[in-house]
Amino acid sequence: MSGTIDHDTIVSAVVDILEKAQTTLPQDVIRSLEKAKERETAPVAKEQLEAILRNIEIAGNRKVPICQDTGILIFFVELGRKAVIDFNLEEAIHEGVRKATRSIPLRPNAVDPLSRGNTGDNTGQGIPDIKYELTEGSSIKITVAPKGAGSENMSAIRMFNPTEKDRIRNFVLETVLNAGGKPCPPIIVGIGIGGSFDKAARLAKASLLENTEDMTEEERMFLADINSLGIGPMGLGGRTTALAVHIKKSHCHTASLPVAVNIQCWANRHASVILGGDE
Template identity: 55%
Template sequence: MSGSGDPALLQKISDATYNAVRNSEIYLPDDVKDRLLCARNTESSPVAKQELENILENIRLAEERLAPLCQDTGIPVIYVTIPPGLSWTREMEEAVHAGIRAATTKVPLRPNLVDPLSRENTGTNTGLMMPPVHVTTGERFTITALPKGAGSENVSRIRMMNPSEKDRIVKFVVETMLKAGGRPCPPVILGVGIGGTFDVAASLAKEALLEPVSCMSSYEQDICDKVNLLGIGPMGLGGDTTCLAVKVKTAGCHTASLPVAVNIQCWAARRASEEVII
């Protein structure tokens, strides 16, 4: 196995990151497209049906022209799995950022990353301790890109609930979407994180957006159905389909707390993975 400082390995990491980011920006995952097609076929509102047609045409044109699905190309949140025996290093993280900088120039991506106070733009979508790279151990060395735009991120929420409010979790999720309205470009996918600590719940909610949306548990389906009863509809213009899917991830929490986070994702639920061959 190559060493973690091997230039050849670092270049592979950079290239894999570039490919993951590029593909995530251009190609919507098949399971998300299937959900949109199903929504189009079952939608009863003519306006909503036309909006879903427009979204599907947008997807087709992005693939045909090799162009980003959305003008807000987001900040690419990166998830890495590394096989046992390989340690993640600062050089590896820099290789990931090099891949993001290359994608920003070549795809191209809109430079979105700014200093939170001065609002000065880095111009590269990297720097200022961003974008985040989440590393876990896995069987293969993979890099997954999850571009996250501001429209959906800005209306996401977290609440430190009392344990006695367990039965109010579904209401909190539905209320979050009600407050969001059409701003996150519905139909949306909702990632829900329950448990852990304040920061863990938020991480779980975002990680839930990596899960396939081809199926839901009964709990997830119940939340999805209740959100769709809001009638917000595609792009906020009314209709049957406000939410394509709900995905929930949980973790143990302190006996005295119940953190709940909702990370909203727009219809352009972008994600793509690349394997690093070592």
């Protein structure tokens, strides 16, 4: 039947996209790093970017993770409303994660928030984090975006008064400046404006999936401001503190203005697969 997708297909697809995301980077990210290397004039900054690009090349050739921090696993699932699913989709994704943890392999990163007990397989209560969106058609698109702690820990959210929109720029710059070299720059900066407390954060994180070479004029202005900070690759100074800035917005309450900044390291890892669909 058109649109029917089985359990094993999901499991295998999750393993495949996890391997791709962990061992390679999207071409737009690589091109942005290459362009940054050409622009850099500081020898140390250029050396850091050369080392990053060499690391990417070695990881791809050897099929090993780009970074030892293979992150917590964030999934974005676009579910066609005509897709036929007669199994537990979430459990299938979890099974794929467990298999990928063993086969790639991935560092076990999922721990209890208080006891710090490690499940050993990158699954647990609420992890992996799966975000669902209903779409038209009968296909399922699954995107995985591993997120390391070094960059995630530097992210921030602030609930502004609606009259304080002129403070957004300073908040973004303050967040990046306070992060310094900790998130392994050059970074990608995702900004979520509007919605609710959690919606702004979700918008900021989702924006990290956008093409690093495709920015609006507003986003390029933020990028120029961030790069003027001079933090540079790995925090050692230089012209490239960030590769890209992406902004997503949502309508919000008349009395509220949430703003979230989600920072991603240079290893902006993500990969997708589309399953099923009409013949």
